[in-house]
Structure formats: C-alpha cells, structure tokens
Amino acid sequence: MDKKLLGLMSVFFLAFLLFTTVLVFRNPIQNVIRAEKTTQPSGANSLIFAWPLTTNANGQSEVKIDVFVRNGENKPLQNRQVSVASTLGTIKAESAQSDQAGKTTFLLTSDAPGIAEITATIDNSTAIEQKLTVKFE
Secondary structure, three states, X not given: OOHHHHHHHHHHHHHHHHHHHHHHOOOXXXXXXXXXXXXXXXXXXXXXXXXXXXXXXXXXXXXXXXXXXXXXXXXXXXXXXXXXXXXXOEEEOOEEEOOOOOEEEEEEEOOOOEXXXXXXXEOOOEEOOOOEEXXXX
C-alpha cells in the first residue's frame, strides 16, 4: 500500500475514534467516574411547606409544616437533622430526622394572633433559602 493512503486511513480512523468517544461520553468525565452520590444538603433545592396558611390563634389549631431535604441534584437525603424555628407560636418537636423521602413533619400552634415567619435549618449548618409565613387570627 501507498504510504499516503496508509497515513490518510490512520487520520480517518483516529478522527472516527474521537467522534465516537465524544458521542458516547457526552457527559463530562467527572460524572462518569464519580464514585459516590452527592450527600451535601442544598438550601436552594430543599423545600418547606405548611398547611393551612391561615388558622385560629386558639392554642389548639395546628399548622402542619413539612420540610423536604434535597441535595444539589434535587435527590432526597435521609437521616438529616432538621430544625424549624418560628417567630410566633410553639413548634412541637423543633428538631427531627428526615425519612427515606427526605421529609420531616412539624406541628405549629399559637394562642396569639399575628404572622409567624417559619425558617428551617439542616444539620445545624445549611439554612433553607425558602421562607414561609402563617397567619394566626
């Protein structure tokens, strides 16, 4: 065979291998060789919900607060310590561990009317960016 043809075939073969590699491994190599999942909680991806958002200020009406702990990839994290604080009222069990779905549940009551601002913290270090208000009438 001619040397020019052999050189041209080699260049074509290398270009084909490069194209195939890029096509197969489209994700960055770090995502392919990563050994473990992200276990750090994310304050931006974690969520806090409450229901009802308006209730009676009689000391008996309860507001259910659900906190969902998520990591940077928006996956649930279990066995994380979640603390909830409120500017008004009393929270039953201010701290709890997240379950398999990353969920923790708290109950809030108040005997004084006003607006309660609720915040949550994960593992005493990661504050959930989302804030929540509940009105007691």
